[in-house]
Amino acid sequence: MSQSRQRQPLTYRSRILQPESERAADTHPLTWRLRDDGETVWLDEYLRKDGYQAVRKALSEGDPQTVIATMKKANVRGRGGAGFSAGVKWSLTLKGSGHPRGYIVCNADEMEPGTFKDRLLMEQQPHLLIEGMILAAWANNSRYGYVFLRGEYVEAARSLNRAIEEARQAGWLSPDINGSGFDFDLAVHTGAGRYICGEETALINSLEGKRANPRAKPPFPGQSGAWGKPTVVNNVETLCNVPAVILHGADWYQGLSGDRSEDGGSKLYGCSGPVANPGLWELPMGTTGTEILDRAGGLRDGLRLKAWLPGGASTGFLLPEHLELPLDFDTIGKTGSRLGTGLLTVVPETTSMVSLMRNLEQFFARESCGWCTPCRDGLPWVVKLLQSLENGQGEPGDIEMLEKLAADCGPGLTFCAHAPGAAMPLASAIRYFRHEFEQGIGKPRAQAHQDPIPAGQV
Amino acid sequence: MTDSIDTTRIISSDRFELHPADETAIVRELDHYEQPQAATIEALKIVQRRYGWIPDGTIPAIARVLGIGPAAVEGVATFYSLLFRQPVGRHVILICDSSSCFLTGFDELKAALVQQLGIDYGETTQDRRFTLLPVCCLGACDGAPAMMIDDDTYGPVRPEDLDTLLEGYP
Ligand SMILES: Cc1cc2nc3c(=O)[nH]c(=O)nc-3n(C[C@H](O)[C@H](O)[C@H](O)COP(=O)(O)O)c2cc1C
Ligand code: SF4
Ligand code: FES
Numbered sequence: 001m002s003q004s005r006q007r008q009p010l011t012y013r014s015r016i017l018q019p020e021s022e023r024a025a026d027t028h029p030l031t032w033r034l035r036d037d038g039e040t041v042w043l044d045e046y047l048r049k050d051g052y053q054a055v056r057k058a059l060s061e062g063d064p065q066t067v068i069a070t071m072k073k074a075n076v077r078g079r080g081g082a083g084f085s086a087g088v089k090w091s092l093t094l095k096g097s098g099h100p101r102g103y104i105v106c107n108a109d110e111m112e113p114g115t116f117k118d119r120l121l122m123e124q125q126p127h128l129l130i131e132g133m134i135l136a137a138w139a140n141n142s143r144y145g146y147v148f149l150r151g152e153y154v155e156a157a158r159s160l161n162r163a164i165e166e167a168r169q170a171g172w173l174s175p176d177i178n179g180s181g182f183d184f185d186l187a188v189h190t191g192a193g194r195y196i197c198g199e200e201t202a203l204i205n206s207l208e209g210k211r212a213n214p215r216a217k218p219p220f221p222g223q224s225g226a227w228g229k230p231t232v233v234n235n236v237e238t239l240c241n242v243p244a245v246i247l248h249g250a251d252w253y254q255g256l257s258g259d260r261s262e263d264g265g266s267k268l269y270g271c272s273g274p275v276a277n278p279g280l281w282e283l284p285m286g287t288t289g290t291e292i293l294d295r296a297g298g299l300r301d302g303l304r305l306k307a308w309l310p311g312g313a314s315t316g317f318l319l320p321e322h323l324e325l326p327l328d329f330d331t332i333g334k335t336g337s338r339l340g341t342g343l344l345t346v347v348p349e350t351t352s353m354v355s356l357m358r359n360l361e362q363f364f365a366r367e368s369c370g371w372c373t374p375c376r377d378g379l380p381w382v383v384k385l386l387q388s389l390e391n392g393q394g395e396p397g398d399i400e401m402l403e404k405l406a407a408d409c410g411p412g413l414t415f416c417a418h419a420p421g422a423a424m425p426l427a428s429a430i431r432y433f434r435h436e437f438e439q440g441i442g443k444p445r446a447q448a449h450q451d452p453i454p455a456g457q458v
Numbered sequence: 459m460t461d462s463i464d465t466t467r468i469i470s471s472d473r474f475e476l477h478p479a480d481e482t483a484i485v486r487e488l489d490h491y492e493q494p495q496a497a498t499i500e501a502l503k504i505v506q507r508r509y510g511w512i513p514d515g516t517i518p519a520i521a522r523v524l525g526i527g528p529a530a531v532e533g534v535a536t537f538y539s540l541l542f543r544q545p546v547g548r549h550v551i552l553i554c555d556s557s558s559c560f561l562t563g564f565d566e567l568k569a570a571l572v573q574q575l576g577i578d579y580g581e582t583t584q585d586r587r588f589t590l591l592p593v594c595c596l597g598a599c600d601g602a603p604a605m606m607i608d609d610d611t612y613g614p615v616r617p618e619d620l621d622t623l624l625e626g627y628p
Contacts, residue, residue, distance in 0.1 A: 010619055012601040012611040113556035113595040151503075151540045152552070152596060154609040187490045192499050193539030195594050209491075209498035210530070211537040227492045272558040272599035279600045313557050313595075343599070345557055359560040367594065 013038055014120040014155075017279035017295070025050065027256065029244030030237065030268055031282040034124050040159050043166040046127040052172055054243035055134050059180035067139040071242065073250035077263055080107055080198075080235030081311060081340045082417075083329035086242075093140045093222040094230040101143035102229035104136045105207065108149040108156070108236050109191060109198035112312035113363060114345040117268040118236035120280060122149070122156035125240075126163035130186070132239035134177065135246055137184040140222075140232045145186030148203050151193060160188050195367035199416050200233040201225075202369065213369050214416035237268055261286025261328040269327065271296035273346035274303055280343075286331075289323035292344055303348035307432065311340020313360050314421025316428035317347075337428065353433040354440055357426055358386040364422035374408040375419040381405060382426065389440030399437050403430060474515025476523065480504050484523050494524040498534045502541050511542040539593070546589040547582040549627040552606040555592040558599035562614070567603045570617035574624070587627070 015038055016023075016031050023032040033041050033049045041049070058067050072087030093102075106129065110118040122129060133145045149157055164186060167173050174185035189207055191197050197206045201215035204226050225231020245253045254264035263285045269292050270280040276297025283291070289308065299305055307317045310327060316337030325331050332339040347356060365379035382405050388394045406426045409419035430437055476484070483504050487497040501524065505516045512535050521528040535541050542550075553571060555564055571590060575583055582589045598604040601613030607627055615623065 010612040010615055010623060012596075012598045012604060012613045014598075015600075110597045111594045114558050114599055115595065116597040116599045119597040150597075152593065152606060152611070155611075189490070190500075190503075191538070192503065192541050193593070194537065206499070207496060208493065209495040209524075209534065211533050229492075270600065272602060273561045278558075278602070309557070345561070345599075347561065351561060356557070356560065359555070360557060363556055363594065366592075 014116070014123050015279065016120060016281065017277065018281055023282065026248070026252075027284075028266060028282045029248075029253075029256075030121065030128075030240050030266060031125075033128070034120075038124065040123065040163075041125050041127065043127060043163070043170060046125075050247070051127055052131055052178075054246040055131055055138075055172065056178060058135055058138055058246050059178060059182055064139045064141065067135060067246060070245060070250050071139070074245045074253040075250075075264055076238060076241050076245060076253070077329055078235055079237035079241075079267075079341070081112065081314070081338070083339060086234055086238050089222060089234070090136070090139050090232065092220070093232055095141040099141075100229050101141050103226045103231045104133055104140060104142040104145040104186075105200075105203065105226065105231055105233045106133055106145070106147045106236055106239055107198060107200065107203060107233055108147050108153070109195075109203065110153070110236070111150060111195045111198055112314065112341055113360070114272055114309060114312045115270075115341040115343050116272070117270060117280060117341065117343060119153060119156060121236055121240050121268070122147075122153065123159050126156075126160045127167065128240045128243060129160070129236055130163060130167050130172070132242040133186055134172065134184060135242045136232060136234065136239060137186075138182060140230070142184065142230075142232065145184065146189045146207060146226075147186065148197070148207060149188055149190050150197070151191045153190075157188055157190055164188070194369075195363075196369045196416075196418060199418060202416065203233065204231060211369075213371050214418075216415070241265060257285040257328075260284055260326050262330060263328045267327070267342050270343035271346060272343065273308075274300050274348050275346050276300045286326035286328045288326055289318075289344060292327070293323060293346070296344075296346075299346065299348055303350060305346060306349040306351065307347040307353070307429075309340075309345040309347075309425065310337055311342045312345070313363060314338075314417075314424060315340035316424045317353075317432060318428075319432060337424070352390070353429050353436045354386060354390050357429050358383060358390050360425055361386055361422060364418070368418060369416075371416075372414040372419065374405070375414050375422070378405045378408055379419070379422055382422075389437055392440055392442040394437075394441040396441060398441065399430060399434065402426060402437070406430075474513075474519045476505070476516065476519045477508055480508060481523060484520070488524075495526050495530065497524060498526070498531055499538065499541070502531070502535050506542060510548070511545045539591070545582070545586075547586045549587060549608050550589050550591060552591050552593035552596070554594070554596045554598070554602070554604045556595035556599075558595070559603040562602040563616070564603045566617055567605070567615055567620075570620055574620055588624075 020036045025032045068090050076086045077083040175183040196202045197212045202212040206212040221231040267285045272278040305320045329339045361382045368375045370376045406423040409423035411420045484501040487500045501520045518528040521531045596604045598613045604613030
């Protein structure tokens with residue numbers, strides 16, 4: 001309830017840990033406008049800080065294809081976790097004569113465990129996202145936009161709704177944006193829970209007022225998405241990169257990462273878990289895990305690092321030795337993990353990998369949409385096996401069974417990437433820390449588990 | 459949330475009438491979408507804001523406003539975790555049980571909550587003050603362990619903070 005907002009000192013506040021003096025317009029396109037006091041940057045301030053200049057530029061140049069070409073060249077890779085080039089995606093959207101104008105949907109469902117970046121961008125800088133969405137709409141000839149926002153992000157909903165109203169009043173939204181003749185408007189659509197809503201085709205079903213089961217691909221949303229119209233789905237951070245790319249160009253964007261990474265640009269990196277200063281920083285793409293962990297002040301209470309997740313619960317575990325690697329999509333991909341959202345979760349030596357995996361798989365089992373068997377039935381089984389191992393009640397063959405269940409959830413075997421996301425941390429945890437799983441085997445083979453298929457228990 | 463209406467007595471009835479203000483609010487939502495069905499989740503939330511939960515009779519009533527079948531509305535109402543098809547307490551506590559919170563004291567916080575309230579997940583205190591539910595990562599991992607009470611997000615929360623925190627929600 002809104003009246004109780006200020007009264008508790010424990011109220012959570014989203015924040016960036018770099019001071020304004022460290023964030024410059026030409027190096028920190030995502031965060032340079034953010035204020036040290038953490039207050040939202042509203043329209044006047046946004047306009048003073050080059051706001052809506054990219055929309056002005058793109059619309060006056062008059063050709064959406066230029067925007068797509070620049071985005072392709074800049075190679076802004078999707079920040080929702082999969083790393084697909086936004087420019088390439090946009091070039092594939094059906095548009096032009098014979099095609100209805102469709103939708104641009106911002107994926108603001110942020111529920112990947114360990115991820116807290118989109119919240120900051122929406123709460124404190126809503127106009128940057130709106131500007132990015134206008135540019136995306138222009139490039140894709142979209143008629144209308146939605147910010148698909150998770151229901152718990154009450155503060156983000158407030159700032160986005162107010163900013164949309166400001167932008168509309170000032171002529172930056174429909175029916176004739178800044179005198180260009182281009183019309184576009186958008187609305188905030190708030191969800192009602194369930195991680196699976198973040199999967200882009202489940203999100204579209206949810207937007208249409210249905211249960212959030214994913215859809216088969218193809219057709220891809222860019223061909224047939226919301227209400228059968230071409231629909232572009234992009235993550236908040238991806239869209240927030242667009243204005244600066246259009247304003248300063250693809251070469252500038254590529255240059256932001258210097259020689260750290262083939263991937264250009266900057267990234268909103270973060271770190272959480274038992275570290276001294278958990279938080280967020282905008283850094284060049286390809287910054288190493290070491291630098292991020294340093295910025296987070298290292299582990300707290302004298303704890304030592306055992307493992308880490310590079311970008312959320314659905315990425316694979318990495319070891320301390322991997323901290324030296326540049327955190328970009330291809331480098332982390334080569335380790336067998338994924339960059340994911342780029343927000344590190346730190347695991348100390350004192351935490352049992354079996355218990356942590358049990359926690360992660362409880363999440364994946366609970367959040368399965370129930371459509372495919374390996375995911376719906378396999379993941380609760382995984383949880384059960386992990387619980388047995390955690391209690392020293394595992395039996396010989398359990399680890400092999402976990403490996404098999406993880407393999408059954410591998411890429412391409414299920415309807416969506418939720419199950420592969422559940423499999424990746426499990427497979428990597430067993431690969432790197434098998435001895436911890438083996439320690440949980442306490443029973444001889446003859447004594448079967450009491451209840452191997454715990455229907456409805458997780 | 460309103461507690462003046464005994465919502466548990468509003469049971470399934472095709473004659474259930476939505477509150478006129480709710481019906482207006484639902485109809486206003488339709489402008490945003492190509493098809494009325496898209497307003498289903500928002501309609502359910504509007505009803506939930508009034509009654510604290512989604513009483514049976516509201517399902518066919520919403521279906522009539524949206525021009526869709528009641529099964530479609532019920533399917534949605536039972537899919538999403540923040541839509542409550544059973545009565546809940548005056549305040550809903552959502553405790554994050556995801557990885558960063560797990561690594562920073564979730565177990566202790568949850569145990570303290572369970573002990574203090576005398577309820578576990580999915581339960582409501584006898585005085586109908588609190589309902590306790592788990593929630594996915596609240597996107598507040600730099601403030602872990604985190605939790606929400608109604609619309610407010612808190613973190614990091616230690617077991618010893620709970621007394622003062624809960625006091626704010628009579
Ligand atoms: C189970 C699941 C959950 C997802 N959750 C999110 C999410 O919360 N936010 C997000 O941006 N992408 C999420 N994604 C990825 C989206 O499906 C999609 O790839 C992304 O929104 C595309 O935007 P991008 O290319 O800008 O990253 C999720 C994917 C899966 C399989
Ligand atoms: S993999 Fe899991 S979440 Fe994805 S469609 Fe299948 S059952 Fe649903
Ligand atoms: S894991 Fe609890 S807020 Fe992210």
